[in-house]
Every structure is written in C-alpha cells, then in structure tokens.
Amino acid sequence: xxxxxxxxxxxxxxxxxxxxxxxxxxxxxxxxxxxxxxxxxxxxxxxxxxxxxxxxxxxxxxxxxxxxxxxxxxxxxxxxxxxxxxxxxxxxxxxxxxxxxxxxxxxxxxxxxxxxxxxxxxxxxxxxxxxxxxxxxxxxxxxxxxxxxxxxxxxxxxxxxxxxxxxxxxxxxxxxxxxxxxxxxxxxxxxxxxxxxxxxxxxxxxxxxxxxxxxxxxxxxxxxxxxxxxxxxxxxxxxxxxxxxxxxxxxxxxxxxxxxxxxxxxxxxxxxxxxxxxxxxxxxxxxxxxxxxxxxxxxxxxxxxxxxxxxxxxxxxxxxxxxxxxxxxxxxxxxxxxxxxxxxxxxxxxxxxxxxxxxxxxxxxxxxxxxxxxxxxxxxxxxxxxxxxxxxxxxx
Ligand SMILES: Cc1ncc(COP(=O)(O)O)c(C=O)c1O
Numbered sequence: 001x002x003x004x005x006x007x008x009x010x011x012x013x014x015x016x017x018x019x020x021x022x023x024x025x026x027x028x029x030x031x032x033x034x035x036x037x038x039x040x041x042x043x044x045x046x047x048x049x050x051x052x053x054x055x056x057x058x059x060x061x062x063x064x065x066x067x068x069x070x071x072x073x074x075x076x077x078x079x080x081x082x083x084x085x086x087x088x089x090x091x092x093x094x095x096x097x098x099x100x101x102x103x104x105x106x107x108x109x110x111x112x113x114x115x116x117x118x119x120x121x122x123x124x125x126x127x128x129x130x131x132x133x134x135x136x137x138x139x140x141x142x143x144x145x146x147x148x149x150x151x152x153x154x155x156x157x158x159x160x161x162x163x164x165x166x167x168x169x170x171x172x173x174x175x176x177x178x179x180x181x182x183x184x185x186x187x188x189x190x191x192x193x194x195x196x197x198x199x200x201x202x203x204x205x206x207x208x209x210x211x212x213x214x215x216x217x218x219x220x221x222x223x224x225x226x227x228x229x230x231x232x233x234x235x236x237x238x239x240x241x242x243x244x245x246x247x248x249x250x251x252x253x254x255x256x257x258x259x260x261x262x263x264x265x266x267x268x269x270x271x272x273x274x275x276x277x278x279x280x281x282x283x284x285x286x287x288x289x290x291x292x293x294x295x296x297x298x299x300x301x302x303x304x305x306x307x308x309x310x311x312x313x314x315x316x317x318x319x320x321x322x323x324x325x326x327x328x329x330x331x332x333x334x335x336x337x338x339x340x341x342x343x344x345x346x347x348x349x350x351x352x353x354x355x356x357x358x359x360x361x362x363x364x365x366x367x368x369x370x371x372x373x374x375x376x377x378x379x380x381x382x383x384x385x386x387x388x389x390x391x392x393x394x395x396x
Contacts, residue, residue, distance in 0.1 A: 026075025090210020093224030104130030116360025175203025214346030274317025317372030345371030
C-alpha cells in the first residue's frame, strides 16, 4: 500500500474548509493497522533503559511533555498558524504567557473589559512582583495604540471579542503599534476560537485560548493553550512558555487533551449552529420591549460590526443583552425551558449568565451573556419569545 501523508491543515480559511481542517488537524502519516486517532498515553515516567534522559527525543517524564499533548498541540497549532503548548486551564495558559514575558518593573497594558480573572491576576498578583499594571478602556485601546501611548510597555494583552461586553479591537493596528513600542502582543482568542480569528496572522506574537469553551464545546473539560508565532521572537517565547509549564506543573492531563482533540472535530458544525441560533435570538431580543440593549458583533447595527466582519473569519454564538434588573433575569430563566443559568460559554447547551453576580465585571445587575447552544433554532426562538413575554417592558 502507498503511504498517505497527512492533510496539511494550517492554511487560513483558503484551500480547505473549516470542517476538513478540524477533522484532520494533527493527523499523523497513515500506518496500516493503527487507529485513526491515537489513544491517550497515561504514563508519568517512561523506561529510560541505559539512555540519558531525553536522548533521541524519547519521553522521560510526563510533566514537561507527553505524546498525547503533542498530537493535540500539533492540531491546535495548525489551526492557529503557530506553535502550540497546552495547559490545564485557560487561566494556566494566560498566566504562562504573561509570566514568560514579564519582569519586575515592566509595564503591562490590559483592557478594562475582559475575563475578570485575567485582570485580577494582573492587579493582585503581577503587581505584587513589581509589574506596573495599566488598564485601558477596551474600545479605546486602538486609539491609545495609535497615539503612541504604548511606548515603554513590555506587554499588551487584548481580548477580542471581549468578554462579556463583546467589543472588538483591531488586532493588526494594535500589533503594529505594539511592535513599534518593542512590546509583545498577546491576544485572548477564546470567544472567536482558532477558526473564527487568527491573531498570529494579524501580527500578534502570542494567542491564548480557554479551550474549556467552544473549542471543546461540551462543558466537560478544563483546558487552555498558548500558541506563539512561528517566526521572529516567537521561537524564544515558545521556549520560555514551555519552561514555565514544566517548572510550575500547569501541564494538562493526557485524557483532557485527547478528549479536547476528539471534541474539536465537530467545532465547525457546532459554531455554524450556534451562530445561526445567535442570529435568530438576536432578532427576537432586539425587537422585544423587555430588553434595553443587545450586542452581537454580527448584528449590522453593532458598533463592532464593521471591524468584526473585516477581521474575523466567522461568527459565533455569544451574545450580550441588558434586562431591567436581576429579578427580570431570574424570571426569564424560570420561565424558559432551554435557557439554562450557567456560567462559561461556547457549549452545546444554551446558557444565560448574569455577569453581575460574579462581581468582577463593570456591568449592570440586568446584564447577561447568552451562549447559544446547538438546539434547534425554532425551539429556542419559541422558548425565548414565550419567556420574554412574561417580563415587563423597559422601553416602548
Ligand atoms: C475569555 C476568557 N479567557 C480565559 C478564561 C479562563 O478559562 P478557564 O476557566 O479555562 O481557566 C475564560 C473563562 O471564562 C474566558 O472567558
């Protein structure tokens, strides 16, 4: 039999479709009799025989590396267009990206709207080690960059679309300003996913993802990753992130990496349904008098719509909306069948998260983040309409 080489899946959205890229990401050359996807390897130590540790690239111990992680990382790296390292959670990945770069006295610039643990990591922990933390309002970070105010920064972190307000930042413009300032640009790409946006192609040095969300998408795994640019300073950053993982032990388990790789294969289908559901639900929310504001970057009237359609490759199912107060949100959840109160997003279930209950975001009591699942659109629309109709109007 002729040996078949793996499908090359690292092209952006060009030659191969997202479905094909996801199914084949991380493929190894075909070996007759081998499973289509290797099973997880659970070993902690490996036989060393009479070889010195690491000789010939052999595995020695699972904390620095593991064969199952390497397959998963090859897959995600192909999608991101960079070199990937996986982590035990999204926050473990974000901490690694920041700690691998920053030293005492460095200035780090972060957006005000973004995952609250990232902000707390900076203000409560990095600051203790002498890092100067500067917060910039998310929609204005592009203007700050354009004015040259990133001068003297060591690292700039973006989250776009931001969570939970869903503002979109211009990655390419901020990457140019960051580079001119001699700083490193890290982009949290969790909401978009690697098939929805390619920050490394747009000039970022590092992209991170909480793979707990849509990439794995079944609400059953905690996982994260860091991908570094394959050129320039990227190689050195990759080695520093790998050393950070090895010495802090923030390595994921092989089962999680294997499960994530398996789940990733359906991301194209899941995102398509989630986005279709989002489009339908946004239409209902925008029209309804019980809702005072709606954000979805693919809603034509959204302030981020033009930038999102230029920069992003496809929509997803994360939507935000404002209700009168906490009571109205509670009532919505109680009156619906399928809108489950849960935090996190990107999973197959449709969820509603009232963000003020967690205390970390500057949002009103009635602000919610909807994560559209993969249920049938008509069922969700009917359920949402019926639940909304039980709420008092907040606008005419
Ligand atoms: C945008 C974003 N980044 C990072 C994280 C952290 O991910 P994890 O919970 O896997 O640590 C989250 C979690 O909600 C998130 O929404």
